[in-house]
Amino acid sequence: MSYCRRLGALVIGLLLMASPVLADDAAAGLEGFDLSEVRLLAIQQGGRLKPLDTFCREAVRLITGKEQFQGSDPVAVVLRWWSSDEAALAEPNVEIRNLALKRQLGLPEEKRWFSHRELSGNPALKELQEAIHAKHRTEEELSGTEDEASEVLVKMQLLKMIADGAALTILPNPGGLEHPWGDLTLLRNPQIASAMAPVGQAVKQLEQAVVSSQPEEFSRAAASLRDQLASMGPYPATGDLARETHFNQFHAFRKAWILYLAGFLCLFFADPRKRGTLYWIGLSIACFGFALHAYGFYLRCVIAGRPPVTNMYESVIWVGFGAVLFSLIFEFIYHARNYLLASTAGAVVCLILADTLPAVLDPSIKPLTPVLRNNFWLTIHVLTITLGYAAFLMSLGLGHMVVWKHITGPVAKDDPGADVVLKARKAELKSLTTALYKALQVGVLLLAAGTILGGVWANYSWGRFWGWDPKEVWALIALLGYLAILHARYAGWVGNYGMGAWSIVAFQGVLMAWYGVNFVLGAGLHSYGFGDGGNQWVYAYVGLEMLFVALASVRYRKLRGG
Incomplete structure (x- = not known):
């Protein structure tokens, strides 16, 4: 009980x-303020139109490393940075985690956040910035520390642009939604400010309401600003902006x-x-x-x-x-x-x-990058091959269950009730291995289909069906690995335990095709999926899995020998 x-x-x-x-999300950081109108302001950033709520979340996450910095709503954080201007640059809000970079910059290793003002006056960072620019001009590869410094410089630039309004591209272009929008620094131009007087007045009232902590004045200014911006030209539908804001908050x-x-x-x-x-x-x-x-x-x-x-x-x-x-x-x-x-x-x-x-x-x-804009091939190829990964993820879990069941809970045949226990274990193992076999079959079918369809897409996009691109090679290796397991099982070369153990090993091939090519190798025509980070965790995971299989195999052989 x-x-x-x-x-x-x-x-x-x-x-x-x-x-x-x-x-x-609560509007922590500007207590008593209704941020609903401001969240739904449209902003053109990152190649698309999005609600200000999305921009603020992305900006705060990039600069501070957390979506809710100091427990505050990201929209409230950005509004404070923008309205306080120089004060925002003096606050410790730029995240630096890399110890090597901190040592090179002479910064305290125990600190995580630093101010823009502190970093902009750092001579070592200026030297790194010059070295980075020089390597960019000659297309040389950055060192690890230079790469980290480059990310810090991007954070500093974004914070500075938010503080002076250059990042807040919320002024619609009368020519259409696809044309470049203007940022708030345009309102400093007397001619533009005169032509957009109602917008400029609403922006000023909004800023003053934040600085002086006047929630009611803020709400009126936000509603006025939204109406004025929507009247300037084509503007995204309120429903679309509200949907994305709901997605962010839900x-x-x-x-x-x-x-x-x-x-x-x-x-x-x-x-x-x-x-x-x-x-x-x-x-x-x-x-x-x-x-x-x-x-x-x-x-x-x-x-x-x-x-x-x-x-x-x-x-x-x-x-x-x-x-x-x-x-x-x-x-x-x-x-x-x-x-x-x-x-x-x-x-x-x-x-x-x-x-x-x-x-x-x-x-x-x-x-999307141009090569991904044909939605038919994107849907057919990518969804199919990743569903294959999904089936193999399920087989990974089942493989662990099969292996664990084989190496735990041995029962001596002369123990009381041993026959019942052994019969139950045998039935459970049969159920597990049957489940694993079916999961492997589904995964192989989908990965094979996805790989072939990828060749069709490659021929359509790049003019060749197969080019031994790293992504293609590792997809083939992963497929052959799982085919080998099914073949060995069918031929009787491996038993239930072997199928479970090898399914764990084979998943590392999927991990290489899925993560390794994009984040470790970073080479080939599939550059739209490249990224970086997390390598040490993946290496640790692979090492632990191999250790688990090795120790389990030793244990299994010992039990069988006994």
Whole structure:
């Protein structure tokens, strides 16, 4: 009974963790201010039109490393930086984590945030800036420290542009939405200020309301500014801006991983021999998490106007989604909790990584590069191949379960009740290995189809079906690795344990094709997916997986020999 109470308390705690996320972000940082009108101001930035709410989140996250700096709403943070001007440059809000860079700049290693004024007067940073510019002119590769310094300089530049209004490109172009918009520094030009007097007056009133902490005056100025901007020329629909703002505040993917984790725990502790109350609770919670996951994808797809799988952040979320989708399909067909156990665990990891590593997995929505603008081939190729990754993520979880079951809980044949226990273990292992085999088959089918369709897309985009590009090569290696497992299983070369162990090893090939080519090699025609960061964590994960398989194999052989 106490065990059930503890499990119930843990699950309820996880659900309560999700409940604050169900509410919209509070306007912390400008208490008493209604930021709803300001959030919906359109801004042209990063190659697209977006609500000011999105810009503020991206800017604060880039500069400070956190979306809510010092617990304040990102819109409130940007408004304070803009209205305070020089004061914002004196505040410690530029994040520097790299110890080597701190040492080279002579900065305290224990500090994490530094002011723009402190950094702009640093002679060592100026020397690095000159070296970076020189290497850019000669197209030389930057060193690790120079690369870190370059990121700091970008943060400083963005902060300075926000403080003087140059980053706030909210003035519509009468020529159309696709034409460049103007920023607030244009209002300093007497001729432009005269022609846009109502806008300039609303901007000034908004700034004064922030500085003097007048919430009511702020609300009036914000409403006036929005009306004036919308009357200047073509302006994005309020519904589109509100939808993206809702997406930002709703945190669908964060709620989904919390619910997946709660569902996983219920399923993990449920009696595997029957579909009892705990099983149904876990299944219901997982389904609710999946619904929120799907809702988040729907919103992002509508906002971006395309399938949301064009960068690493989106593919990580999509792979977790696909794994749970496959497991639910198998669950309703075969009524075996193993699929859902494996996939919810994988989805939790995927969504936590996407939620907590914005510096590595950039969540911002960007315009597509030209090679990705044919939505038909983007949908067919990319969705297919990443769904293959999703099936292999599920097989990774099942592989761990198969291996773990083989190396734990040995039962001596002369123990009381040994026959019953051994029979139950044999049935459970059969169920697990059957699930793993089906997951591998689905993954191989989708990865093979996705790889072939990728060749069709390559021929359409680049004029050749196959060019031994690193992405193509590693996709082929991953496919051949899993084909080898299925072939070995069919031929009887590996048993249940071997299939589980090799499925763990084979996933490292998927990881290389998925992450390694883009973030480690950084070479080839698939440059639209390149990124950096997180290498040390991936290396550690691969090392731990190989160690786990090696130790498990030693244990398995020992048990068999005994």
